[in-house]
Amino acid sequence: MPQLFLRVFRALPLLGLLACQPDKQPAATENAARPQQLTDDLGRRLTVPARPRRILALAPSMTEMLYAVADTATIIARTQACDFPQAALRKPIVNSYPLDLERLVALQPDVVFTMEGITSQDDAARLEKLGIPVYYQRYNTVEDIFKGLQDLGRILHREPQARHLTDSLRTALRAIATTAPAGPRPRVLAITWQDPIYVYGQNTLFTDKMRLAGGQNSVVESFPQPYPALTREYILQLNPDVLLGGRFGQLDSTFFKNYPELRRIKAYQNRRVFAVTGNLMERPSPRVVESIQELQQLLQQPAAR
Incomplete structure (x- = not known):
């Protein structure tokens, strides 16, 4: 740090x-x-x-x-x-x-x-x-x-x-911005609800935090809604680099068990599936910098070999 x-x-x-x-x-x-x-x-x-x-x-x-x-x-x-x-x-x-x-x-x-x-x-x-x-x-x-x-x-x-x-x-x-790595931003899918699948979209605080942490929300260019519902087919097409919404093991036994075809996305294949601290990420509060720091650390984790 x-x-x-x-x-x-x-x-x-x-x-x-x-x-x-x-x-x-x-x-x-x-x-x-x-x-x-x-x-x-x-x-x-x-x-x-x-x-x-x-x-x-x-x-x-x-x-x-x-x-x-x-x-x-x-x-x-x-x-x-x-x-x-x-x-x-x-x-x-x-x-x-x-x-x-x-x-x-x-x-x-x-x-x-x-x-x-x-x-x-x-x-x-x-x-x-x-x-x-x-x-x-x-x-x-x-x-x-x-x-x-x-x-x-x-x-x-x-x-x-x-x-x-x-x-x-x-x-x-x-200070956080100075530590952002050079190169393309990872494309991120952040899940807010699993059944049906809702994700964070445009005009949400989470998406802005993601940007400041060095990531790119993978859905903002396609949907004007703040919380769009996505089909499994569309998520396969997006093929995000990172998925946020729960620990890998937790989602492997729930989300990916319910939608096994989504195990083909890059985020799953590279084990870049992460949980975030709920009240820290969801709340617009003075702890905003702490939440962006946490996001940055997750997004900078390398793909599993």
Whole structure:
């Protein structure tokens, strides 16, 4: 691992500690401040208190984002699916699916953060009728994560913390890019569901991570959908260099057992079939550089002899 990357990566916990430092603002200034008029990533307009003091997220990735940027004393709850960072496990639980509306309202949050595809807009409308604003974020690229962190910093008056974090993540990302080998990028097929076969396609965060790790999503040139369904015949035609979706032995006894003809693809023949760390890869979070580093290490593994 490059020394520059090591130095930056080791600095990230320190930045997390900086994010945990409480804000110190004069009470008179706080009381005089006007509410914030915001537009979220879905184009929804909402009003948020000038200085939100009770916040929560309805998606595990958003909880990670808040712990990276916010004064953590202001985070009042987590969802049943939140498992990182460890400090989040000490917070009360609000069920996010189905949404425990009564429990959430009882906590009296100043603002609720969520992401597209996690919380229905009907649930958001119910909360907003009760005076609880809901702010959505959308992540299709790694750059969207950096923007999301900076937006949270602005809303929560933690802009220096957000800026330091995103600057360090960008530096680490540049360090990863310097280690990419020369030559053609491996063509990758990343499975998200086995029966029927669905894969990661265009406009997905996973595809952007794959690109930054030095790979090429083998389906993006053919399908406009983010999660296209593929036939076995089409996968044989693609003949990907790498398949992501599970350990070789695991998929050999499940996926390839169900679709034995797919054992003819290069990824299987060369044993370049890999598992990825699920919550690390799937979540748009401050651990994005760590997930790209893991992908890069997998993609650079040589074919079996």
